[in-house]
Amino acid sequence: MKILIISPSWVGDMVMTQSLYITLKEQYPECSIDALAPKWCLPILEKMPQINQAIEMPLGHGDLDFKVRYQLGKSLRNKSYDIAYILPNSAKSALIPFFAKIPKRIGWKGEMRYGLLNDLRNNKKSFQYMVERYVSLAFPKDKMTGSGCLGDIHSLPKPKLAINEQIRNSILGKFNLSLAPKIIGLCPGAEFGPAKRWPEEHYGTIAQELIKQGYQVWLFGSVKDRATTDKIAYLVNDADQHKVVNLAGNTTLNEAVDLLSCCHTVVSNDSGLMHVAAAVGCNIVGIYGSSSPQYTPPLSNHVEIVHTDIECRPCFKKECPYQHLKCLKDLKPNTVMDCIQNFIKTEEK
Known part of the structure; x- marks a missing residue:
């Protein structure tokens, strides 16, 4: 299974997403996870063992540039991703996996994302913690009913960045x-x-x-x-x-x-x-x-x-x-x- 993650733009949020990647690796041990993120966040992704490739997002936070998003999405088609997880809530963040023609596109209900996502979750506020909102996307919609269905927050996998001592x-x-x-x-x-x-x-x-x-x-x-x-x-x-x-x-x-x-x-x-x-x-x-x-x-x-x-x-x-x-x-x-x-x-x- 090949997975593409559309990552958030904030460093703290990026760190918390590792809990999702660990969960995906537990569910699909042979899966390959690539993540698309702004340049300033790439060093965080590169210290996550679960990530196969960190791909630089060429646009800044808030930039729409429809043409660039289309071209990038089109260029990713040959990667043959099976699933995309779109972690930001904006419509523009969902465009690239849509243009990449990734069959399954999962994310929370946000601004005008109907059609761009085909596995749309609409109960985000049922989850108290942001990390729960990330991890819950790894599971089927009908099982993710709110805080508690994943267990206690302390039982969720915790981010652990790899440090090279040398x-x-x-x-x-x-x-x-x-x-x-x-x-x-x-x-x-x-x-x-x-x-x-x-x-x-x-x-x-x-x-x-x-x-x-x-x-x-x-x-x-x-x-x-x-x-x-x-x-x-x-x-x-x-x-x-x-x-x-x-x-x-x-x-x-x-x-x-x-x-x-x-x-x-x-x-x-x-x-x-x-x-x-x-x-x-x-x-x-x-x-x-x-x-x-x-x-x-x-x-x-x-x-x-x-x-x-x-x-x-x-x-x-x-x-x-x-x-x-x-x-x-x-x-x-x-x-x-x-x-x-x-x-x-x-x-x-």
Whole structure:
């Protein structure tokens, strides 16, 4: 059986899709799975053993370009795919497998996808977690009645990205990094918006405390996060600056994935890197502001979730509707430090 996946465009969502690929491989051990994804997500797919080929999507997020989609779909016809799983909800995401003439095209009901999909699922909201929505597509429609039919979320297959130790060592050498003392990673960015970002001052406080306790701190993020990580590093005492490594904007996504795997614990906003860190085996302290762990939790057995319980959260907004960001500002650094200490004490037992 040959399968084509039309992948989502967000890094965190991409990581969670691995649970679907693992499920498909369990059902059809001899199947071959290819995935079509934006260029920036390809490094994630390439670290998934279940994927035969990661195919670059030539269009950016939101671009329609009907002609390019037709040409790409037509070029895929000779691959003779049996099934396509269309994971985004847009109509345009369903065009390529339609043009590729893939016999069975499975996905959730979205914007004007009638005809483009011939196995259309219409009960997405019956599944609480995003990972359930992905995994359920691997099963017949009549059996997927809602959360619980797949078992407990903890029983679902968890993403596990493959790390090549030799490549990782070369990346450590490139950035002149050492694995001692123990590393705590901080991921203070969130592409979605400021309502997901814990204040830099709070990150700076825990960075200083961790260094005081004998750890080194690595800061992760994209070029867009560099101003944030610069501020966090600045908040650390001058005498301790050598214990802070500011990697934001300096690494490729591929390099960031490998370096995250070196961390004992990662403290992160609800972001793509949080899901990456979970998938490479780190302990996770997940900080939730406007979003909810009841929808997109990090998929790991080693997770501490922290959030405030003020009345207006979760609002799922990019920016605070009340302009106070209390859901994040009122979440104090000592709460996060307690979670980190819990992981350390557990390992020491």
